[in-house]
Amino acid sequence: MKGISTLLLTFGLMSMLALVSASTKDGKEPRELASRYLSPHFQTYNDSSVQCGEVLNATSGGISYKAFELIEPNERCVWVIRGGNTDGFRVNVLYLGFSYDPNGTQIVASCLRHYFEAYHEILNQTGPEPHLGICNVLMITFATGPNVKDSTGFVLQYEALGGGVVSPRSTDHLISTGEPGIMKYPETPGQYDDNEFSTFVFEPSNNIYSPGKRINLIYLKGLMESHFDYLRVYTFNSTSTELEKWEYKGVINDDNTETELIFNQDLILIEFHSDRNNPGTGFQIVYTTSGVEGCQVQ
Ligand SMILES: *[C@@H]1O[C@H](CO)[C@@H](O)[C@H](O)[C@H]1NC(C)=O
Ligand SMILES: *[C@@H]1O[C@H](CO)[C@@H](O)[C@H](O)[C@H]1NC(C)=O
Ligand SMILES: *[C@@H]1O[C@H](CO)[C@@H](O)[C@H](O)[C@H]1NC(C)=O
Ligand SMILES: *[C@@H]1O[C@H](CO)[C@@H](O)[C@H](O)[C@H]1NC(C)=O
Ligand SMILES: *[C@@H]1O[C@H](CO)[C@@H](O)[C@H](O)[C@H]1NC(C)=O
Numbered sequence: 495m496k497g498i499s500t501l502l503l504t505f506g507l508m509s510m511l512a513l514v515s516a517s518t519k520d521g522k523e524p525r526e527l528a529s530r531y532l533s534p535h536f537q538t539y540n541d542s543s544v545q546c547g548e549v550l551n552a553t554s555g556g557i558s559y560k561a562f563e564l565i566e567p568n569e570r571c572v573w574v575i576r577g578g579n580t581d582g583f584r585v586n587v588l589y590l591g592f593s594y595d596p597n598g599t600q601i602v603a604s605c606l607r608h609y610f611e612a613y614h615e616i617l618n619q620t621g622p623e624p625h626l627g628i629c630n631v632l633m634i635t636f637a638t639g640p641n642v643k644d645s646t647g648f649v650l651q652y653e654a655l656g657g658g659v660v661s662p663r664s665t666d667h668l669i670s671t672g673e674p675g676i677m678k679y680p681e682t683p684g685q686y687d688d689n690e691f692s693t694f695v696f697e698p699s700n701n702i703y704s705p706g707k708r709i710n711l712i713y714l715k716g717l718m719e720s721h722f723d724y725l726r727v728y729t730f731n732s733t734s735t736e737l738e739k740w741e742y743k744g745v746i747n748d749d750n751t752e753t754e755l756i757f758n759q760d761l762i763l764i765e766f767h768s769d770r771n772n773p774g775t776g777f778q779i780v781y782t783t784s785g786v787e788g789c790q791v792q
Contacts, residue, residue: 541554543555543559546636546701547572547573547668548668550574550575551578554652557648558647559571561589564642565645568702571637576664581629581630581659582626583652583655585623586652587622587650588651590618592638592646594616599639600636600639602617603626606765607629612742616738630658630660633695635740666692666693667693669697670699671699683775686776690773691767693765693766694764695763696761696762698761705759706759709757710781710784711779713754714753714779715748718768721749723769724766726745727743727744728740740763
């Protein structure tokens with residue numbers, strides 16, 4: 495309860511600050527912004543995030559990131575919204591402080607689904623986003639371009655629709671690759687669960703993308719049920735000429751893989767899927783931003 499009231503207070507304070515800073519910046523917008531922002535409906539949500547990336551488990555909530563603050567170049571913020579145990583979401587974008595540019599700042603809602611490949615919707619305008627009705631987990635990626643001028647961030651609300659049947663032991667992880675490390679899954683020795691759908695997002699150091707700097711992941715086989723339990727790998731390529739910057743790279747399973755090197759110069763998403771029986775003991779992922787160029791992975 496304490497956490498929630500602190501957040502609500504933060505929102506209240508931010509709204510007042512917003513009035514001040516917005517009115518000094520631009521004469522005609524503050525009233526409109528403030529009325530959106532002070533919506534009593536928004537303040538009744540269970541959970542809300544104002545920081546660059548977070549895992550959210552409340553059944554409804556919001557994200558208000560730098561709504562009244564200038565954004566920086568090359569920011570990478572990812573929110574993974576679990577929303578209890580759901581099979582769909584409603585999302586309403588209340589405010590976008592930048593104009594959509596396929597080569598610059600953008601915000602993407604990714605619909606992550608147990609057993610299926612993810613799909614992605616670019617949130618290029620305010621209002622409801624109608625295509626997120628069949629997702630177990632919602633991932634919001636906010637990526638700013640190299641040139642941000644005087645742009646600000648965004649505000650959105652979400653609501654989980656419920657009805658999810660994935661394992662309640664499924665978990666979500668945001669992992670900074672600033673320092674090298676090793677991630678074991680499950681974290682404590684033992685078996686993962688049946689019907690798990692867990693997510694792992696590997697982020698650049700300090701949530702800032704540095705062109706040319708690699709993120710290297712080395713998958714190390716543990717024990718996953720052959721064929722039926724597996725990982726799906728996706729990478730984000732902000733310089734891609736495609737509108738959609740998240741790219742699907744394929745599956746890793748124990749049938750064909752002992753170790754595997756995955757690398758990218760930007761965000762990496764790994765999903766773990768397990769079926770309804772025969773759980774194994776999992777896998778490990780080593781992450782580092784250097785030092786594997788000469789390394790033979792076999
Ligand atoms: C807050 O969370 C509880 C328990 O998850 C849920 O029953 C309730 O509907 C939520 N309230 C709102 C406003 O989302
Ligand atoms: C998220 O919420 C669900 C349903 O309320 C609960 O079963 C699950 O343990 C929670 N997960 C985390 C990581 O808190
Ligand atoms: C984005 O960049 C590509 C390649 O540099 C260019 O062809 C395209 O016109 C740019 N699109 C916009 C909307 O600026
Ligand atoms: C946003 O994208 C949709 C679908 O691609 C398109 O119909 C709409 O015109 C776009 N809106 C803006 C403001 O670019
Ligand atoms: C990103 O996309 C660009 C343009 O499509 C391509 O040249 C580049 O190789 C891609 N980068 C990666 C790491 O896949």
